[in-house]
Amino acid sequence: MDLWTLEQPGYDPQRGVTDGNRFLIANGYMGVRGTLLEAERQACPAVNLAGVYDRNGDKWREPVNAPRPRLFSLRFGGQEYVGATPREHVLRLSYRHGVFSRETDFGPFLLKEERIASLSEPHLLAERLSFTFREAGQAQVTLGLSTDIWDINGPHLFDFQQEAADTLLCRAVTGEKAIPVATAMALTWDGRGKKASALTAEGPAFTLCFDARPGETVTASLFMGVYTGLDDPAPAQQAQALCARAQSRGLDACFQDNGHAWEKVWARCQAELTGSDQEALSLHASQFYLNSIAPRHAENLSIPARGLSGQTYKGAIFWDSEIFLFPQFVYTQPQVARSLLRYRIETLPGALQKAAEYGFRGAFYPWESQEGGQEGCTDFNVVDVFTHRPVRTYFRDKQIHISADIAYALWQYYDITGDRSLLEEGGAEVILQCARFYLSRMSGHLDREELDLTDVIGPDEYHERVTNNAFTNRMARRCLESALALEAVFSDRPGFMAALKERLGYEADWARLPEAIRRLRGPWIRDGVLEQFDGYFDLEDCPLETVRSRLKDPREYWGGDHGVAGPTQIIKQADVIALMALLPEDFSDETVAKNFAYYEPRTEHGSSLSACMYALTACRIGALDKAWELFKKTASIDLVGGGKQWAGEIYIGGTHPAANGGAWMIAVLGFCGARMQRGELTLSPRLPSQVQAIRFALTTAEGPRQITVTREGWRSEPID
Numbered sequence: 001m002d003l004w005t006l007e008q009p010g011y012d013p014q015r016g017v018t019d020g021n022r023f024l025i026a027n028g029y030m031g032v033r034g035t036l037l038e039a040e041r042q043a044c045p046a047v048n049l050a051g052v053y054d055r056n057g058d059k060w061r062e063p064v065n066a067p068r069p070r071l072f073s074l075r076f077g078g079q080e081y082v083g084a085t086p087r088e089h090v091l092r093l094s095y096r097h098g099v100f101s102r103e104t105d106f107g108p109f110l111l112k113e114e115r116i117a118s119l120s121e122p123h124l125l126a127e128r129l130s131f132t133f134r135e136a137g138q139a140q141v142t143l144g145l146s147t148d149i150w151d152i153n154g155p156h157l158f159d160f161q162q163e164a165a166d167t168l169l170c171r172a173v174t175g176e177k178a179i180p181v182a183t184a185m186a187l188t189w190d191g192r193g194k195k196a197s198a199l200t201a202e203g204p205a206f207t208l209c210f211d212a213r214p215g216e217t218v219t220a221s222l223f224m225g226v227y228t229g230l231d232d233p234a235p236a237q238q239a240q241a242l243c244a245r246a247q248s249r250g251l252d253a254c255f256q257d258n259g260h261a262w263e264k265v266w267a268r269c270q271a272e273l274t275g276s277d278q279e280a281l282s283l284h285a286s287q288f289y290l291n292s293i294a295p296r297h298a299e300n301l302s303i304p305a306r307g308l309s310g311q312t313y314k315g316a317i318f319w320d321s322e323i324f325l326f327p328q329f330v331y332t333q334p335q336v337a338r339s340l341l342r343y344r345i346e347t348l349p350g351a352l353q354k355a356a357e358y359g360f361r362g363a364f365y366p367w368e369s370q371e372g373g374q375e376g377c378t379d380f381n382v383v384d385v386f387t388h389r390p391v392r393t394y395f396r397d398k399q400i401h402i403s404a405d406i407a408y409a410l411w412q413y414y415d416i417t418g419d420r421s422l423l424e425e426g427g428a429e430v431i432l433q434c435a436r437f438y439l440s441r442m443s444g445h446l447d448r449e450e451l452d453l454t455d456v457i458g459p460d461e462y463h464e465r466v467t468n469n470a471f472t473n474r475m476a477r478r479c480l481e482s483a484l485a486l487e488a489v490f491s492d493r494p495g496f497m498a499a500l501k502e503r504l505g506y507e508a509d510w511a512r513l514p515e516a517i518r519r520l521r522g523p524w525i526r527d528g529v530l531e532q533f534d535g536y537f538d539l540e541d542c543p544l545e546t547v548r549s550r551l552k553d554p555r556e557y558w559g560g561d562h563g564v565a566g567p568t569q570i571i572k573q574a575d576v577i578a579l580m581a582l583l584p585e586d587f588s589d590e591t592v593a594k595n596f597a598y599y600e601p602r603t604e605h606g607s608s609l610s611a612c613m614y615a616l617t618a619c620r621i622g623a624l625d626k627a628w629e630l631f632k633k634t635a636s637i638d639l640v641g642g643g644k645q646w647a648g649e650i651y652i653g654g655t656h657p658a659a660n661g662g663a664w665m666i667a668v669l670g671f672c673g674a675r676m677q678r679g680e681l682t683l684s685p686r687l688p689s690q691v692q693a694i695r696f697a698l699t700t701a702e703g704p705r706q707i708t709v710t711r712e713g714w715r716s717e718p719i720d
């Protein structure tokens, strides 16, 4: 079995949307959905750009899709083959070097396509297209830049200006902020015949006309450059110059550069499992999906919840980045982890503004953050399947654990690497401002000592507007503790904290921190089980299947005012258990075991963020078969095209970076028990019976290391 390749034989045009996700290639700058070169808009093809957002009218803001390369027409022997049903067809994705490929047998000829989103040159998309003929005949191939762009809430590009000469060029600007977006395309081919370029109704195109001979293979190399006004003041010139450079280097060289870049990335981050081929493949797959969307070209970008697989979830950054993606990066490629956190540091103004809008002080980070820390989350995020009306959801205003999650990751970065520079460069300020937000958000009663966080949503989004969610309260307390602990981090530079507090006018808040930490309410505990929020234990306690059986439509939303889960103890995703995974030192093994036993059967795992948190705690309590089952589910999600596709009437499919990061966490932190503190690694392996060994790379204080964990023990070797 090839442990590095996803292969799917058979032609099924209905699979376009899931294929687009499963066969996605990306390089942090752009994501190219795994649809065929000739795909029509209905198959949801896209070149999705990281960090470029636009709003059309009052529709949701979302990331922009650029014009894409497209095979407009493929005529042979007087017949059109675009849209024709092939005799045989296979799609492949090589995870090792990020190469999408397809082979399609149309009978008279075989079409092969190979595509990369170059990891060494983030603005470059390159394709090899080859035709092998079985019959003689006249061939006419038209391919170019398609301006027929698939968008969920578009269109986003206007004022198209197109050129068709030696190079094709397509210039446009976004509607909201007039950001220029330029794509250029160059083509080299080895055929005998005519190559011409022209403007067509769908975009500028090249046409190749030739007489094919039986047994002959004709190959075309496509180079496409993408730049926006956010990258360069002259994006069109840059895109054209890139095409020219790539064309003169040649396609093989572009593919080689990309391959080398991938080898370098794998040398830093690969986690490999032996014992089960299927899960070894899944782990490679999930690592590929995650690492292909890392913003290596930037210093202050984060990763959207559906990666670069499209516009789902508005291309926004959620807590997924800090809690689920960040761990893999901080252990393996700290510079990427820094970029995720720098994004939060630089978007602090948006968080201060959001807190102020809701009448609070400090930093309330967006639940769905877009560029500049703009809140992308609306008050209506689900459409009811029965009434077709938008449903008021409270993610934006009540999911306040987001600020604590960011403070937690900033602290983790320091704790894991021992590098305090991020704290110095704005991270400490973010922690203080997040702590200030919780100080202003807590409320009390005249007759009670305890302070509450009322009217919140915890990670379990099915129970809205609850009080004292255990996860939220403890993470908020942790944020307050981290704020105080900054004093010790900078004890050798007393002036640093003094100046920061003075600049932020923080003296009074600082004085309140210890009392707030003491008085913030902890969870109610019954027989060792933490109550998820005040009153949770009083809700109907019935099996998950009972709740499922109450659905009248499979796409129905389980949460919200009328959702089937609301009145019951059935939860969407890890909540108390997520807390235990994030703060393991706070809980005894016995407490974790009791809570796992209580909450796991009551969890729908309706979010791809759920299973990995349960798996991590299952490892801790030695429930290794359960951990293995949850690992399989987590690691294979994008390989098989799993995960929920709908929330009410809203499409939420795409790749699942949080689960991809979760798979790494289960393998490395869970099964191998890896922990790094100030760059020092410790391991306490607990391999499930299905696993013989796990090998993984990471970066410790000594530099990049390769760790091999077997049933006999473990060893650590330097990586050159």
Ligand code: IFM
Residues within 6 Å of the ligand: 305, 313, 318, 319, 320, 459, 461, 607, 609, 658
């Ligand atoms: O951040 C998550 C949330 O916890 C559950 N719904 C989907 C979001 C994006 O992945």
